Amino acid sequence: MIQEHVGSFTVSLMCRCLEVSRSGYYRWRGRLPSARTIRKIRTIEKIRETFVEFKGRYGAPRIACELQELGEPCSRNYVAKLMQQEHIKARNGKGFRYSQPVEGSINVSANLLKRCFDVDRPNCRWTSDITYIWVLDRWLYLAVVMDLYSRRIVGWAFDSQMTDELTRRALKMALERRPIKPGLLVHSDRGVQYRSQKYQDLLSESKCKPSMSRQANCWDNAAMESFFSRLKVELVYAGTFESEEQAKSEVFEYIEIFYNRVRRHSALGYVILPTNNGHTTKRLVVPQTPQG
Structure with missing residues (x-):
């Protein structure tokens, strides 16, 4: 606060009103950034780069995975906190409203899937x-x-x-x-x-x-x-x-x-999609949109 109002008021007056010492203020002003602050600034920069790289499609969970893969130790909660502080928000939508359809009865099959979306092998x-x-x-x-x-x-x-x-x-x-x-x-x-x-x-x-x-x-x-x-x-x-x-x-x-x-x-589990042969694909940089 003192730093913001230097020039409008004297330092000694502001220190006296805020009950801090002048020597303490000058020590703070000349202090180098802490390791914690440096890490925070570095992480924010990488969050911004990853957010732009994926066109604003990734939120905290996926950005945290990307940073961890790049060798930047961070948790999902830490990334979410920094994104909130920097007002970085992934695109999101609203829930859909479904209306009951009018359907026929020809060629209607039973629900064999029964919401079993977890599968242990491809092409099943x-x-x-x-x-x-x-x-x-x-x-x-x-x-x-x-x-x-x-x-x-x-x-x-x-x-x-x-x-x-x-x-x-x-x-x-x-x-x-x-x-x-x-x-x-x-x-x-x-x-x-x-x-x-x-x-x-x-x-x-x-x-x-x-x-x-x-x-x-x-x-x-x-x-x-x-x-x-x-x-x-x-x-x-x-x-x-x-x-x-x-x-x-x-x-x-x-x-x-x-x-x-x-x-x-x-x-x-936020892993890269497996290919047809079961191996994982390498992390790719999204190329320019093809023409035609």
Whole structure:
């Protein structure tokens, strides 16, 4: 306080009013920063660098993991405290409100997944869903297939129409990428795109077992709902898409480069996603968004 008001009042007057000695004030002013202060300043700088590197998508838990991997000892609570002091806050969203859908009864499958989202091996249980993305004056639709073992997005498709062709394209990509065995469980909601005969035929031809959420129960597909929530917060709500090409390019960057290879997942204990062969990927620097 004395330092802030030097020039407005004499040091001796302020020391007398605040009941501190002048010699103590001058010793404080000439004192070198403590090791604790130096560490705090260094950690804040690294927090800012990591926060910018991951485009504001990481909060305290993931930033703490990144700093620890870089050799900076810190706890999640310490990082959270510094982020709060520096007003650094990751993007976050609000809870969704779900309305009860009007559904048919054709090709409705039982809920075989039963919220068992923890899997001990890859290509055992997949889950799928569709979300909306606003681009200028229209909606675009993104269908995604996730492997619950690693939370890796193994298939996805982007289109201007929400048809069964969209869901089949996403599933075909996943089937082409992964060597599956008969009996693979593929879970979804009861949307008409997943109940279509063509989609069900594709599952049957691939010897997959269909599973569907119970009516109006989003928690039966919570893993996919969580992914879409992070996609919206970390990408869609962060800016405005000026064209369909830009939206496709940035969705590609988010899924294939960031989410599948870089992002730390709380469901996996904040470790880097395992690859198809079970090994972990190396920490990558997020490259520039590809054009086209």
